[in-house]
Amino acid sequence: MIKYLIEKEFKQFFRNTFLPKVVVALPFFAVLIFPLVANFDVGHINLSIVDNDKSPYSAQLIQKVASSGYFSITDVSAGYAAALKSIENNTADAILEIPGRMEATLVREGTAKVLISANTVNGMKGGLGSAYLSSIVADFNAHIRSELMQVKSGRAVPALNIVPMYKFNPRLVYKVYMIPAIMIMILAVVGGFLPALNIVSEKESGTIEQMNVTPVSKFQFIVAKLIPYWVAGFVVLTISFLAAWVFYGLLPVGSFVTLYFFTSLFILAISGFGLVISNYAATIQQAIFMIFFFIITFIFMSGLYTPVASMPLWAQQLSIISPLKYIIMVFRLVYLKGSTLPDLAVPFAALSGFAVFFNGWAILSYRKKN
């Protein structure tokens, strides 16, 4: 009997002209486009310069800033007010203001100031920009000091040799980190939204009553509903793998078998969750609002965009209820570090738990009577 039920579900799935297209097009375009977007790099900081000194030193300093590679000098303003205007227009991110007679004061009095103002609405960019600028100023300072002071102090300053090294992603490519997570995002969207609409749309069109008068058991009913999404999930995943490989040359360090294995658990969990919502919702609209809320919350809690470790403690504790957190962890570990099943015991236990819990709930909450 279950065979016919599954056949029915597949027919319903393909009869809808929109759904099969989504399953194919969404992962393809998402994996193609989103890695280009997902880029937190603070590449170019646009700088507005106010040079009130116009001395050889200020020219040298500006030259040093321009050649540092972090900044592109967008304008040389006449005064601070004009520079502030370009910050307000978003054409500049920071201002370097060299006060009048900077060189003269420095040589005569031994100290001088330069002023750095940064737009910190984007805290990361503003903070980094001002840090880069002040380290350039410090460099420049050291340079002119050694130039001016022929007599060096007796004792050399012992330097500490600090060597940063990055494991697993030595060139710090952000794409490698994001692509596995983007795959999961698409998987969650497809595997969560579609089942959430399934049972409730049978309720709206009235066909659920026909189901209810058949001798089909709750268990068979839910299993038959799950299987098409399970298959769809594998299609989504395979397309994502291919796209990541073809467009970005990205292959996991670990094995595909591990990834498929964990995905099969994850789709069961998230689709089970979708079916639970579908059971409780009375209209398609209610269902979609609920699933939208949960999927988007799961996504933001999962560490996909912002690291879980940065969140406040209560949010970190709350994030254990997001199945996405575990599967994204698995994908990133397998893709970047080549972790194997023994390393992944915790996510395995969590995802199996979610799968059993949500599907159990879906079976129990499906009522054959009104």
Added chain:
Amino acid sequence: MKFFISWPVHPPVKPIKMNQFLTFVQKEFYHIFRDRWTTIILLLLPVVMLILFGFMMTTEVKNTRVAIFDPSRDIATQGIINKFTTSEYFIVEGYIDHPREIEALFRKGRIGLVLVFSERFHENWMHTGEAQVQLIADGSDPNTASTLTMYATQLINAYRQESLDLPQTPLQLTPEIKLLYNPTLKGSYNFVPGVMGMILMLICAMMTSVSIAREKETGTMEVLLVSPMKSIQIIIAKVVPYFFISVINLTTVLVLSVFVLGMPVNGSLGLLIFISLIYIFVSLALGLLISSAVDRQMVALLISAMVLMLPVIMLSGMMFPVENLPGVLRWMSHVIPAKWYMIAVKKIMIEGLGFEAVAREFVILCSMAVLLITASVKRFKYRLE
């Protein structure tokens, strides 16, 4: 809802038409409020989402666990380790016995950074100047990794400065740093306007995208079409109740972002509300366009929730800076209303600028509103197939 009919209609030019219109509006209100659960969800969703995401979205790096390989164990390494222990960015997890353990440690995913000191650290540092400390970071998340090494380098340099006790260096050129608008570098200033834009856009579009498609699906469309109403009137009548709900949502979103998430309103509140209302109208109109273009509720909702959600998150600049986008995608981001709204909100709320500064965003959002409404009126088929 009776009062809608009994409203005095002021310029009584075409009183019958106006009454008809109000009846339509009333009908739309019935559609929404008779489904009590949906109404509750519509009003609660923005509250919960704004609070959750407002607090969660931050890239500040804190409390990273550090492991240490220290063959020297002298005063210099101890001094540096003390610096790490007292820093809020790091938690010293413990010592390891051999650099070989690093790989396995990272694979478990608990440790973010390993400090590896060279042998006879203090002695070499003082005499040959060749002391080395390696900062081995888990590079899988490039942002966190580079921020961590930056913090660690600062700590080590600070230790060096203190221990050498350098005399006041002559010829000091000091940079004086002024952080404009957000001196404490709060992450929320960057993220909250984006979250506001996302929530308003998606909820508005999802609400209206059902409206016409549902009439088509349940067959009540025919009843509408035989009425003497013009399509523009039918469409406007559909917007009114959703606009009403959106205004409530806007109020809660603004109140929460100021009082709970600590956002400032440095500019004019009136201007902020005005531009938000235009943005809401754009979002509602987008939902209507989707609704008039498809035949089924399910497809309409999937487009407005699933398909719309991804570009709004990815391309609006809410997560990833728009200026990093490659050429074609930057063009694509221009058509996303959330992007313009976010820019305007940042300018008004944080930078405290006036209308002049947001004139461009204002014009763009207005043209989008006109365009979308015209398109949905055009797409709205007056005949049944």
